[in-house]
Amino acid sequence: MRSEALLQLGDLISAEHEAAAAQDATGTRFTSLSLWPAAVRAEVLIARGRYEEAAVQLDRPAPENSWPAVPWLRARGRLHLAVHRHQEALATFVTTARLARRYGTGRLPHLPWRADIAETLLCTGRRGQARALLTEELAAPAIGPRHRATALRLLAATEDPRQRLGTLARAVGETRRCRDRVELARVMATYAQALDAMGDPSSTAFARRATNLAADCGLLPAGTG
DSSP, rough: HHHHHHHHHHHHTHHHHHHHHHHHOOSOOOHHHHHHHHHHHHHHHHHHHHHHHHHHHHHHHOOSSSHHHHHHHHHHHHHHHHOHHHHEEEEEHHHHHHHHHTTTSEEEEEOOOHHHHHHHHHHHTTTHHHHHHHHHTTTTTTOOHHHHHHHHHHHTTTHHHHHHHHHHHHHHHHHHHHHHHHHHHHHHHHHHHHHHHTTTTHHHHHHHHHHHHHHHHHHOOOOOO
């Protein structure tokens, strides 16, 4: 839990350290308990652009279709998406969604499976389908500011440039509510791109702020994955 919190706060180096410590505490035997720290460590490594190391954390047979497998499967989908294996990512996210719906929120916090699938659809040019899923995600009663910010950032990609700025401004507000510096860096980079598309010279300043924040977090800069 500490590793996940550090990941969201943008301290990726400490988050990786805590995830490794959690793995040491759970032992080397592959059990349902070991899935969670492996998933969190993989998410940290993906955020830092260390895809081969992330793959090591996820390089084992797919676990049984049970609720402890959900974070691990989602991390695997995030890795597929990061390395542009879009069909594998989509298949993994669909499986994750099925399990999340089966077990509901009784054992799991809100899982943004709609946003995961929507992001994959955006990568393959299916903006209409992505927008429908993101609209549904934003209407989910259990969604918090962290997942709302991500959904808004992705939703902006389905809009024209002028609409995009307003949606991204809302996303910035949500990231500040939950103090998720990793997502804030991503939103700021997307905001800079939207300004640049409109020919606004202030895009340079926003891009610089996004780059500095990403570097401070240890985050892979936007557009280099």
